Amino acid sequence: MGIDTPGVVALLGSHSVGRTHCVKLVHRLYPEVDPALNPDHVPHMLKKCFDPIPDPKAVQYVRNDRGTPMKLDNNYYLNILDSKGLLQVDHDLANDPRTRSYVKKMAKSQDYFFQHFARAIALLSENNPLTGDQGEIRRHCNVANKHHSEE
Numbered sequence: 372m373g374i375d376t377p378g379v380v381a382l383l384g385s386h387s388v389g390r391t392h393c394v395k396l397v398h399r400l401y402p403e404v405d406p407a408l409n410p411d412h413v414p415h416m417l418k419k420c421f422d423p424i425p426d427p428k429a430v431q432y433v434r435n436d437r438g439t440p441m442k443l444d445n446n447y448y449l450n451i452l453d454s455k456g457l458l459q460v461d462h463d464l465a466n467d468p469r470t471r472s473y474v475k476k477m478a479k480s481q482d483y484f485f486q487h488f489a490r491a492i493a494l495l496s497e498n499n500p501l502t503g504d505q506g507e508i509r510r511h512c513n514v515a516n517k518h519h520s521e522e
């Protein structure tokens with residue numbers, strides 16, 4: 372898509388908002404806590420995800436950024452440098468030699484983050500979008516809608 376490394380690092384900054392469901396996290400907590408996690412962050416995660424096999428019907432989650440959970444800002448980068456990234460991909464972004472220097476720059480400068488985020492999100496949204504009757508808007512985001520005649 373033509374998105375370069377700082378672009379990818381900036382896109383993952385979206386994980387500055389929203390939440391992660393416990394089903395996506397429990398493998399980092401049970402049977403043993405992932406030693407890569409900041410120990411200060413673990414009690415909160417354990418409190419929110421108290422069940423090693425979360426009830427699929429219960430809405431159990433941890434906020435991605437406890438500091439400013441509803442704001443797209445560069446706090447995400449400070450969190451992941453402090454080993455408070457919830458997902459493996461967040462942790463890896465801060466530790467992979469290919470991405471770490473950009474993470475540090477974005478942690479230092481919100482302007483630098485926004486500049487790359489704006490550029491990358493435009494490329495992402497303009498890449499081969501389906502228009503008219505191509506494709507479908509899913510009713511449930513993880514499965515294709517059934518064709519009408521099959522319903």
Ligand code: HEM
Nearest residue numbers: 382383385386388389390391392393395435458460492495
């Ligand atoms: C390597 C790439 C990525 C991976 C592996 C990844 C993975 C995930 C996972 C597992 C969740 C948790 C979902 C849940 O528990 O409900 C999540 C949430 C989220 N992701 Fe990503 N993601 C990636 C890239 C992106 C990008 C590029 C964006 C936007 C430009 C993005 C935006 C979000 C947002 C906003 C949430 C929170 C959703 C909510 O609160 O409902 N992610 N991501």
